[in-house]
Amino acid sequence: MNPTPMTPTPMTASPYPHLQAVVFDWAGTLVDHGSLAPTQIFVDAFASFGITLTLDEARGPMGLSKRDHIRTLLEHAGLRAQWTARFGRPPGDADIDAIYERFMPMQIEHVGRYSAPIPGAVEMLAALRGAGLKIGSCSGYPRQVLDVLLPQARADGVWADHVVAGDELAAGGRPGPFMALANVLALGIGDVRACVKVDDTTPGIEEGRRAGMWTVGLSLSGNETGLTLAQLQALPDAEVAARREAATRRLVASGAHLVIDSVAQLPKALAEIDARMGRGERP
Incomplete structure (x- = not known):
């Protein structure tokens, strides 16, 4: 008697079928709320x-x-x-x-x-990896500094598939596209338009735009607001709203397609970008 054929387990569809990779900054983006280091x-x-x-x-x-x-x-x-x-x-x-x-x-x-993860960063990175996205990163930090920061961040659950330091490329750093594009090459990405650059600074957003990527700015976690989480939480709601609005204006002016408070909100932003790509939009 022939054995009963097994029903294959259906694969979970990616929530971001049009995206391939996300390229992150470090200080103020993944770690160091307020970018104080x-x-x-x-x-x-x-x-x-x-x-x-x-x-x-x-x-x-x-x-x-x-x-x-x-x-x-x-x-x-x-x-x-x-x-x-x-x-x-x-x-x-x-x-x-x-x-x-x-x-x-x-x-x-x-x-x-100052290596503590931004709240939600660990869970966000796990979700992106679970969705099949590659994780790139780059920083204004020189390699000597990253050699200290990265092992501590990884011990806390924050790590990337590839990291480019601010002093590694002969072509230079931000606001040029070179570090972002070095991630594209290292990760084997087939289309830069399927990449999203996430950053808390205006040169980092310009970097992503010049590389041909989607860009997501961070208004409250990093450099544009410049407060620790405790300092931010101590502010009245109206002051937080004012700081968010001011940071958003600067990031949009530098070319951000979307602006969110911190990387904890990134999955929702990626879903919006993916939907826009599904409608034929490109960065």
């Missing part, structure tokens, strides 16, 4: 040269590679005037190098203090 260390590094830099000023160029970040800060009229008054000359390339060399060991020493 880089900003506070910039303040401390400049202070070691006798230069006063506020946290808001430090946040201005966030998303760039750290050397480019320092260069951009020193182009600010107020900081340039401070430097000239203290050292008798405007800052030059050697001064950028000197601040960077002071910044790096401070950043390496302290980045682990």
